Amino acid sequence: MLTSLSIKNYALIDNLQVNFNNGLTIITGETGAGKSILLGGLSLVLGKRADLSNVKDASIKCVIEATFDVANYDLKSLFKEEDLDYEPLTIVRREILPSGKSRAFINDTPVNLDSLQTLGEHLLDIHSQHQTLQLTNDDFQFQVIDALADNAKLLSEYSNQLSIYKSLKRELTQLQEQKNEFTKELDYNLFLLKELEAAKLEDDDLETLEEEYETLNNIEEIKDKLSASYQLLSNEDIGVISNLTELKNQFAKISEYSANYKAIFERINSSLIELDDVFSEIETAQDQLEDDPNRLEVVNAKLQVLHNLMQKHIVSNVSELISIRENLKEKVSVTENMDTQIVAIEKKLKTIEQQLNQLAKDIHKTRENAIPTLTEQLEAILGSLGMPNAKFKVELKLVDKFLLNGKDELSFLFSANKGGQFNELKKAASGGELSRIMLAIKSILSKYTQLPTIMFDEIDTGVSGEISNKMGSIMQQMSKTMQVFTITHLPQIASKGDTHFKVFKEDVDEVTQTQLKKLTSEERIVEIAQMLGGATLSDSALEHAKQLLN
Structure with missing residues (x-):
């Protein structure tokens, strides 16, 4: 309070x-x-x-x-x-x-x-004059009937399930729309994916293949240059290694005479060691070099595939092609898995629909049971409020759709006169009648609410x-x-x-x-007397006020 x-x-x-x-x-x-x-x-x-x-x-x-x-x-x-x-x-x-x-x-x-x-x-419930108009509002009418039906727990369960149901419905709609969109692209995406997978892409493919192509495409020139280089290094008379070895021997004799000679000797020795390595590598390169026209065609073809793919997908390297390939895999996988997801959601929806339908039936039943209590009490109170012929009727209809508070459509109908036809409250009741109906309803609700x-x-x-x-x-x-x-x-x-x-x-x-x-008690008498007869107090008004207070 x-x-x-x-x-x-x-x-x-x-x-x-x-x-x-x-x-x-x-x-x-x-x-x-x-x-x-x-x-x-x-x-x-x-x-x-x-x-x-x-x-x-x-x-x-x-x-x-x-x-x-x-x-x-x-x-x-x-x-x-x-x-x-x-x-x-x-x-x-x-x-x-x-x-x-x-x-x-x-x-x-x-x-x-x-x-x-x-x-x-x-x-606190503040009932203003404006709130009387709520009598004609569906939400208020449901609040009245549900208070009498003690539906708070059922409605809470229904509301929670309805929230889950709507969320799953949205998710299902989104999946179905995505599936339709992805399905349109699936065939093309599969074609692109197979094309990229057939290329057997590796990160360094392009550089390796281009190098091999240049080697195979210029093999005769490479052979000539390697052979000439081999001769320049290995010829006994004019070969660089032979002459450098002789140079090394000359400086070996004088390297002990000064630090400068010794440094030169060591540098010549290092150069000779390096040249020996170069000579070995040239020998190996000559041994490995093979004129293979078929391999050249294979390399050229693969390079052409890579360049075509890069041009097609508007990228500049193989790494980007690999990224596109993985994205396509994901899209294809998602599309193919969507049916499974859709079936799972539809199964959940079916279960929740069953629960919602049962809750809606239970709510409908409790409302039906509460209607006679409401109409009987309401008509009795209205009778005491000068409306002896007032009749009140609640129409409750179960519909085939999930609404916010069940599957019911509700309408309060009223007839003020004996033998009169029932009509909606807003059409059948005057302002004064609405006030009395609202008071009667509030009086009834006070027994059922806290x-x-x-x-x-x-x-x-x-x-x-x-x-x-x-x-x-x-x-x-x-x-x-x-x-x-x-x-x-x-x-x-x-x-x-x-x-x-x-x-x-x-x-x-x-x-x-x-x-x-x-x-005070005396001030109340004066106030009520003024409400009866105006600002000028009369003995009769004062006496009437006392009678009302007693």
């Missing part, structure tokens, strides 16, 4: 602090006195978006703080889910800074608006006299099991309250401010 409310620097409120009790709390005041300001402040605490224009003095921050006694309500698990410290007396605070930014806190822990709204839904506090904002619109008296009695009855606030302009309802607050404006230092005052 809401135990206290503090509002600072909001709209026409400078500083307001008020404590509340359990039971039925009445709030009255003249039109424009500021009742909507109280609702606006509470709405901010419950997660409504902040607006700097509502701040009284934009140079300082606005603070709205509400304290809720949640000790008797099973909210510990919710606090744990939201990662909040649980306190039996929970304090919710909202701040609007001069910069326009807002902050929210639950038990001094900073939270985002989503967390604030989630907790707010379990603390909501600790409800606030009615002029739910008595369009009614008067004895009907308003009955509406007040219903709210009074509701307040025995929950905290009820009602903002009203009807004295019959105002007289039913356990506590009565008056909203009024007053000028303080030439500045208009909204105030909230808890009325």
Whole structure:
């Protein structure tokens, strides 16, 4: 229940602090006195978006703080889910800074608006005049019937399965689209892959083949040059090795005479060793050199294949061709494996469809079972509210598609007159009738939900006299099991309250401010008398007010 409310620097409120009790709390005041300001402040605490224009003095921050006694309500698990410290007396605070930014806190822990709204839904239900129109909304109608059917667990399971189902559906659609696209390319990709695999590509292929081609293509010249080189090195008379050996021998004789000669000798010796190696390599090259026209054709053909492939795939080296080959392998493999993936997803979907269908049937059955309870209780309450011939009907139809909350289509139908035809609420009920229907539904829901506090904002619109008296009695009855606030302009309802607050404006230092005052017994008599007969009090109005209060 809401135990206290503090509002600072909001709209026409400078500083307001008020404590509340359990039971039925009445709030009255003249039109424009500021009742909507109280609702606006509470709405901010419950997660409504902040607006700097509502701040009284934009140079300082606005603070709205509400304290809720949640000790008797099973909210510990919710606090744990939201990662909040649980306190039996929970304090919710909202701040609007001069910069326009807002902050929210639950038990001094900073939270985002989503967390604030989630907790707010379990603390306080503000029923505005606009909310009466929700009666004609499918979502609200499902909320009503599901509350009576106790469908929370079933709906949660259904929602989780539906989320998985939709995700798998999207995945299946994407795979099928990819498969169609890849299948179109599969034949061409297989052709390209076979072409690249036939080339038996290796990273150094191009360089090796080009070198071999140059050798084979110029073999006669190479033979001649190698032979000439061999002769230049090995000829006994004029060969370089023979002459260099003689040079070495000459310097060997004088190398001991000076360090300079010895250095020259060592250099000649090194050159000779190097020439011997070169000579050996030339001999080996001559032995290995073979004139093979067939091999030349093979090498030339393979080079032509490589150059054609590089030109075809617009690359400059074999490494890039190898990369393309591997990508094609992957594409072909993915395409060929897609059927397996699709079958696996379809199998999962079939299983989840079965689960969803069963859950939807269970939800439909519990809703069907709850409908008579709703219609009987609703018609009984409406009868006491001056609508003895009112008839209420709930149409529930199972459809062949998965909807957000089952497979049902739901419609609340209403007939106000005896023998009248049923029609949709928005077409069949007047404003005053909608108010009474909404109060009746809220009264019924209060028996099935754990909501600790409800606030009615002029739910008595369009009614008067004895009907308003009955509406007040219903709210009074509701307040025995929950905290009820009602903002009203009807004295019959105002007289039913356990506590009565008056909203009024007053000028303080030439500045208009909204105030909230808890009325004494005598002040209540005066307030209700003025609601009955206007600002000028009469003895009859005062007497009537006393009778209503008694």
